[in-house]
Amino acid sequence: MRFLILAFIFLLPQLVNAQKKTIDQRLDSVLRLMTLDEKVGQMNQYNGPWSATGPLTNDDNLLTQIKEGKVGSMLNVTGVARTRELQDLAMQTRLRIPLLFGQDIIHGYRTTFPIPLAEAASWDLEAIERSARIAAIEASAAGVHWTFAPMVDIARDPRWGRVMEGAGEDPYLGSLIAKARVKGFQGKGLGNTDAVMACAKHFAAYGAAVGGRDYNSVDMSLRQLHEVYLPPFKAALDAGAATFMNSFNDLNGIPATANKYLQRDILKGQWNFKGFVVSDWGSVGEMINHGYAKDNKDASMLATNAGSDMDMESRSNIQNLAQLVKEGKVKMSVVDDAVRRILRKKFEMGLFDDPYKFCNEAREKEQWNNPAHLDAEKDMARKSIVLLKNENQLLPLKKAEGQKKIALIGPLVRSIKEHLGFWSYDWPDDSTRITSLWDEVQKKVGGDKLLYAKGCNINDSSKAGFDEAIAIAKDADIVIMSVGEARDMTGEAKSKSNIHLPGVQEELIRAVTAMGKPIVVLISAGRPLIFNWTVDHVPAILYTWWLGTKGAEAIADVLFGDYNPSGKLPMSFPGTEGQIPIYYNYYNTGRPATSDSDRFYRSAYIDFSIYPKFAFGHGLSYTNFNYSSVTLSSKSLKGNQKLTASVIVTNTGKYDGTEVVQLYIRDMVGSVVRPVKELKGFQKIILKAGESKTVLFTITTDDLKFYNNDLKYDWESGEFEIMVGTSSKDVKTAKLTWNK
Ligand code: BGC
Numbered sequence: 001m002r003f004l005i006l007a008f009i010f011l012l013p014q015l016v017n018a019q020k021k022t023i024d025q026r027l028d029s030v031l032r033l034m035t036l037d038e039k040v041g042q043m044n045q046y047n048g049p050w051s052a053t054g055p056l057t058n059d060d061n062l063l064t065q066i067k068e069g070k071v072g073s074m075l076n077v078t079g080v081a082r083t084r085e086l087q088d089l090a091m092q093t094r095l096r097i098p099l100l101f102g103q104d105i106i107h108g109y110r111t112t113f114p115i116p117l118a119e120a121a122s123w124d125l126e127a128i129e130r131s132a133r134i135a136a137i138e139a140s141a142a143g144v145h146w147t148f149a150p151m152v153d154i155a156r157d158p159r160w161g162r163v164m165e166g167a168g169e170d171p172y173l174g175s176l177i178a179k180a181r182v183k184g185f186q187g188k189g190l191g192n193t194d195a196v197m198a199c200a201k202h203f204a205a206y207g208a209a210v211g212g213r214d215y216n217s218v219d220m221s222l223r224q225l226h227e228v229y230l231p232p233f234k235a236a237l238d239a240g241a242a243t244f245m246n247s248f249n250d251l252n253g254i255p256a257t258a259n260k261y262l263q264r265d266i267l268k269g270q271w272n273f274k275g276f277v278v279s280d281w282g283s284v285g286e287m288i289n290h291g292y293a294k295d296n297k298d299a300s301m302l303a304t305n306a307g308s309d310m311d312m313e314s315r316s317n318i319q320n321l322a323q324l325v326k327e328g329k330v331k332m333s334v335v336d337d338a339v340r341r342i343l344r345k346k347f348e349m350g351l352f353d354d355p356y357k358f359c360n361e362a363r364e365k366e367q368w369n370n371p372a373h374l375d376a377e378k379d380m381a382r383k384s385i386v387l388l389k390n391e392n393q394l395l396p397l398k399k400a401e402g403q404k405k406i407a408l409i410g411p412l413v414r415s416i417k418e419h420l421g422f423w424s425y426d427w428p429d430d431s432t433r434i435t436s437l438w439d440e441v442q443k444k445v446g447g448d449k450l451l452y453a454k455g456c457n458i459n460d461s462s463k464a465g466f467d468e469a470i471a472i473a474k475d476a477d478i479v480i481m482s483v484g485e486a487r488d489m490t491g492e493a494k495s496k497s498n499i500h501l502p503g504v505q506e507e508l509i510r511a512v513t514a515m516g517k518p519i520v521v522l523i524s525a526g527r528p529l530i531f532n533w534t535v536d537h538v539p540a541i542l543y544t545w546w547l548g549t550k551g552a553e554a555i556a557d558v559l560f561g562d563y564n565p566s567g568k569l570p571m572s573f574p575g576t577e578g579q580i581p582i583y584y585n586y587y588n589t590g591r592p593a594t595s596d597s598d599r600f601y602r603s604a605y606i607d608f609s610i611y612p613k614f615a616f617g618h619g620l621s622y623t624n625f626n627y628s629s630v631t632l633s634s635k636s637l638k639g640n641q642k643l644t645a646s647v648i649v650t651n652t653g654k655y656d657g658t659e660v661v662q663l664y665i666r667d668m669v670g671s672v673v674r675p676v677k678e679l680k681g682f683q684k685i686i687l688k689a690g691e692s693k694t695v696l697f698t699i700t701t702d703d704l705k706f707y708n709n710d711l712k713y714d715w716e717s718g719e720f721e722i723m724v725g726t727s728s729k730d731v732k733t734a735k736l737t738w739n740k
Contacts, residue, residue, distance in 0.1 A: 023344060026347060027340055030097070031339065031340060036325055037322055040321045040322050041072055041318070044072055044310070044317050045073040045313065046073075048075065055281075056313075065318075067092045069093040069094060072097075073100040074086055074101055074102070075101070075103060075148075077103070079142050080141075080358075083144075084356060087355050087356060091355060098346055098351040098352065100197075101145050101146065102147070103148070104149065105135045105144065105147035105148075106149050106165055106424075107421070107423065108131070108548060109139040109142065109144075110142075111134060111374055111548070112421070112548040113131045113380055114380055114381050114547045114548050114551070115421040116181075117168060117526065117545065118381075118545030119177075121386050121567040121569060123173070123567075123568055123682060123684055124383050124684060125179075125180040127379060128184070129184040130380070131184065131376065131380050132149075132182075132184025134184075134370075136184065137194045137367055137370075138370070140193060140358055141358075141360070141363045141364045142364055142367075143359055144196055147199060148201060148278075149181065149185065149199060150185075150236065151202065152177075154168075154207050156207070156208070156581040157212040157580050158573075159212025159213075159496055159580060160213075160214065162206070163526070163527045168570030169571045169572065169585075170570065170616065173682075174231070174232040178233070182240060182241045186240055186242065190348040197243055199245050200232075201244065203245065203263070203277070205251050212580065214492065214495045217250050218249045219252055223707045223709070227706060230266070234271065237267075242275045244267060244275065245277070245279070245280055246277055246280060247280055254292070257286075257287060257302075258299075259306055260305070263307030274344070275345060277308050278308075278310040279312045283314065284311045284312075285299055296319060296320055297316070297323070297324065301320070301324050303316070378550035382554040385543070385545075385558050386568065387540075387541075387542055388542065389535065389539070389541045390541075395542075395558075395559065396622055397478065397561070404449060406451070406477070406478050406479075406480060407451045407453070407469075407472040407473050407476035408437065408450060409452070410455055410481045410482040411456060411483065412458070413454070415436060415482075417487060418487045418524065419487075419551035420487060420546065421545075422488060422526055423492075424546075424548070434549055437522075440556035443556065445560075451472040454469075456503060456504050458485065459486065459503040463507065463508075466507075470511055474515050476517060477517065478520070479519040481519065481522065482522045482524065483501060483506075483508070484522075485502060485527075489526065490526025494526075499529055500531070501523070506533055509521060520540040520542070521540070521541045522544050523541065523542070523544060524544045524551075525543075525545065526546055528573040529573075543569075564658065566619065566660065568618065569615070569616055569618050569727075572584055572614070573612050575608065575613040576608050583616065584617070584729075585677060587673045590603075591603050596610065615727050615728050615730075617679075618729065621653075621657040623652075624653040625650065625651060625687070626652045627649055627725060627732050629647070629732050630646070630723070630724050631645070632644070632645055632734050635736045635737070636736060636739075639740060643699040644696055644698055645663065645724060646695060648694050649695055651688065657686075658687075659684070661683045661684075661695045661725075662727065663681035663682060663697045663723070664722075665704065665720060665721065667706070668719040669718050670716055677721075681697045681699075717738065717740045722735075
């Protein structure tokens with residue numbers, strides 16, 4: 001037996017090699033059989049006829065084209081029945097090359113998880129990985145092979161509606177989350193029936209679109225690109241992301257879709273990416289509008305030569321690529337490389353061996369209502385909630401408050417669908433399987449003492465409902481208000497110039513607050529909103545994002561103390577749109593303002609604060625955490641030594657709680673200007689009331705590295721500040737020197 005095990009261990013690398021070889025050999029033999037038209041077909045992706053997530057091109061006889069081998073992949077086709085129907089057509093082609101089915105599984109499929117930005121607020125990598133895992137299990141059971149996620153775009157501009165899809169503003173947190181999501185989606189690896197291919201998108205720098213306007217241009221230094229915007233992509237790749245999606249924006253004048261520097265030099269060159277790149281919806285053809293391509297033919301040539309392998313929905317490849325090869329404008333070797341990359345993934349997914357591998361009705365049924373998934377969703381939702389403010393410990397509400405009258409006011413109190421957010425799926429039984437806040441508060445305290453008034457709609461100007469809301473507030477002992485955005489207000493193509501709480505909702509809060517009752521405001525939204533009056537006058541505020549299927553339960557648990565919140569903001573919250581872009585890891589200026597009264601010829605606004613309303617990393621708990629000063633293992637280090645920084649964190653409050661202890665570093669003087677602080681580590685710890693824990697961070701010279709003016713990634717000798725604290729704004733600092 002021992003011998004057998006040893007032999008197996010010894011032979012394993014060869015077996016793996018043989019397996020690889022087999023795929024390579026099989027790839028070669030398929031490629032040898034393929035005509036040019038069949039190759040081009042593989043580089044073409046169409047939207048399914050049942051739903052669309054972008055502007056449709058009307059040609060179609062789509063189904064005939066599949067039979068003719070003109071389609072390599074479909075998007076927006078889900079369900080075993082439909083995917084089987086289309087795969088049947090692919091099986092009628094000459095070479096029986098299976099179709100790949102791609103879908104935006106952004107935050108869950110049947111079970112809707114919190115929007116990705118909300119999940120990022122949990123700073124809980126395990127929970128985030130689990131969320132992606134469950135999404136993959138459910139989607140793959142419904143015939144999906146490939147998710148267009150994770151979106152790993154760094155976002156410093158909450159006017160941009162797509163902030164909801166990512167992990168916020170920080171490259172370090174963003175990289176860890178990118179990795180967790182890729183691992184979750186791809187599970188134990190491609191080839192397992194419950195693994196879907198991940199797709200890191202949008203490559204690259206889409207989050208920096210000018211003015212926060214979707215699809216807009218991006219102009220940035222290469223140093224900033226490498227330091228801030230690329231790290232999460234590299235992390236996704238290192239975690240094994242099977243595919244990448246390029247992007248709608250141009251980067252420094254070259255559309256990302258035809259950007260050779262991004263796709264060939266960095267991604268497929270320096271990073272040695274072996275998967276394939278899909279364009280964004282229509283982005284190949286849209287280069288005509290950019291003024292970069294003359295026509296679709298030109299666009300297909302530019303995109304393909306620059307490393308874009310598959311054309312999503314612009315029809316530029318299918319209509320022109322074969323001709324371009326014949327004219328010598330695109331080399332056959334370039335097409336072969338793209339097709340090889342695409343087919344390799346089809347092999348790795350096991351689709352050549354069984355094209356119907358993901359078409360299992362029994363599994364689809366089994367995963368349709370999986371209670372364990374709902375439990376995980378509730379856990380994720382609770383972890384995502386951020387307690388922004390809690391004066392005089394108004395929260396948590398006591399269950400005994402059931403004896404008192406509670407007024408529930410606001411347009412989101414009874415809503416069900418809004419909590420699902422953008423990029424989620426509607427199912428026919430949603431209204432019976434998903435509960436509202438009203439339902440869940442009733443469960444906590446009983447219905448007889450609850451009052452309800454809507455007060456106003458989410459986004460219109462009518463105040464007709466104010467009187468009723470005021471009347472019940474007068475009658476109640478406590479008021480809970482549920483306000484925010486509708487689910488289609490933040491997402492793709494949902495850029496906003498005004499990110500204040502929409503409609504007259506903040507006026508409603510003012511009117512109700514005037515009744516002088518203890519008041520808790522819940523804000524549900526897909527992005528950081530502005531609600532300054534509320535921040536300044538309401539004692540307790542919870543940011544509840546869009547939390548998914550079990551969102552209302554999660555909120556009620558937090559309101560009544562069945563869960564102590566621990567979320568931390570993954571984006572800075574501005575106090576006015578004029579501060580945007582606003583982020584914690586900025587460069588100091590030559591005239592930094594030290595406070596809002598320090599304005600005389602300073603880098604400040606004469607009409608507004610320079611500080612965010614809520615800082616990156618901010619988030620309270622029902623208990624209090626006290627931080628000791630930072631102890632360093634040494635104040636003077638040399639070369640590749642390691643540094644340990646430690647703090648003692650004590651739970652000084654009445655409740656057990658969870659804290660995210662954050663580590664920031666500042667390089668005091670550099671050959672290029674360095675940010676005032678950069679997140680370099682964090683630990684999520686649980687402390688019982690009264691308990692203390694020593695939290696240790698090991699810091700190496702890797703944590704000091706940055707891109708210098710020659711784009712060389714290295715560290716420099718000098719002085720550093722090590723900061724540890726509860727948010728980017730509230731830290732304890734220690735200094736040291738570290739020399740080469
Ligand atoms: C979005 C992508 C998405 C694609 C397919 C595009 O409009 O930018 O993120 O994956 O549509 O739905």
